[in-house]
Amino acid sequence: MANDARRILLVEDEKAIRDAVAAYLEREGYWVTGVGDGQAALEEFNKRKFDLIVLDLMLPKLSGERVCRAIRDESDVPIIMLTAKGEVEDKIIGLELGADDYLIKPFSPRELVARVKALLRRSHIDSEPQREVLDFGELVIDVSGHKILVNDEEVDLTASEFKLLTTLARYPGRVYTRMELVEKVLGYDFEGYERTIDSHVKNLRAKLGDDPKNPKWLYTVHGVGYRFEAPEKKPAEKSE
Numbered sequence: 001m002a003n004d005a006r007r008i009l010l011v012e013d014e015k016a017i018r019d020a021v022a023a024y025l026e027r028e029g030y031w032v033t034g035v036g037d038g039q040a041a042l043e044e045f046n047k048r049k050f051d052l053i054v055l056d057l058m059l060p061k062l063s064g065e066r067v068c069r070a071i072r073d074e075s076d077v078p079i080i081m082l083t084a085k086g087e088v089e090d091k092i093i094g095l096e097l098g099a100d101d102y103l104i105k106p107f108s109p110r111e112l113v114a115r116v117k118a119l120l121r122r123s124h125i126d127s128e129p130q131r132e133v134l135d136f137g138e139l140v141i142d143v144s145g146h147k148i149l150v151n152d153e154e155v156d157l158t159a160s161e162f163k164l165l166t167t168l169a170r171y172p173g174r175v176y177t178r179m180e181l182v183e184k185v186l187g188y189d190f191e192g193y194e195r196t197i198d199s200h201v202k203n204l205r206a207k208l209g210d211d212p213k214n215p216k217w218l219y220t221v222h223g224v225g226y227r228f229e230a231p232e233k234k235p236a237e238k239s240e
């Protein structure tokens with residue numbers, strides 16, 4: 001899998017559609033974060049950088065229209081609107097709100113994937129590469145700068161350790177199996193390599209000063225794999 005995978009925020013309240021679309025996009029190598037309402041969409045949007053947003057118009061809590069406006073106030077990220085047939089002037093609304101493209105339901109996930117690819121190609125050419133920094137207070141991962149800081153001290157990681165940490169830290173709380181990590185970090189997928197993930201994690205812990213018996217960030221999920229947890233951030237204590 002490409003290590004520079006594009007990140008997509010998928011906002012759709014119908015779980016069946018969300019799951020189907022997410023599966024298609026993931027198969028194409030995209031990172032997908034799926035949420036089911038408008039409020040969660042904005043929360044995710046404020047948490048991390050996305051390369052593209054797929055946004056349903058009719059959503060609980062906060063409509064796709066409001067979400068689109070809020071996002072457009074801050075960002076030029078490409079947005080594809082999903083609208084049900086017959087929803088208020090879908091075409092006009094979508095484009096007036098600043099969406100880049102729209103699809104009318106029912107659509108085939110394959111069609112959506114094609115639109116996503118086209119939009120990303122376009123926006124990739126148009127925009128400067130964006131800086132991605134994951135800030136967990138004591139631990140700061142400068143993804144685009146390929147740099148790790150622990151308590152403001154730079155820590156030297158190998159390429160695999162860096163990829164492993166970034167993979168886990170992008171989705172705090174999500175459990176990754178060793179197999180998934182092999183695929184994402186090492187880029188191949190046969191079973192003999194699962195244990196190499198363990199040694200990468202071991203080295204990573206040593207470098208970050210993370211005690212496996214009392215972990216701050218990297219947690220072992222027994223019999224499964226690993227997950228990253230972001231400790232509560234205390235901005236007041238953060239000194240520059």
Ligand code: CA
Nearest residue numbers: 013056058059
């Ligand atoms: Ca809907």
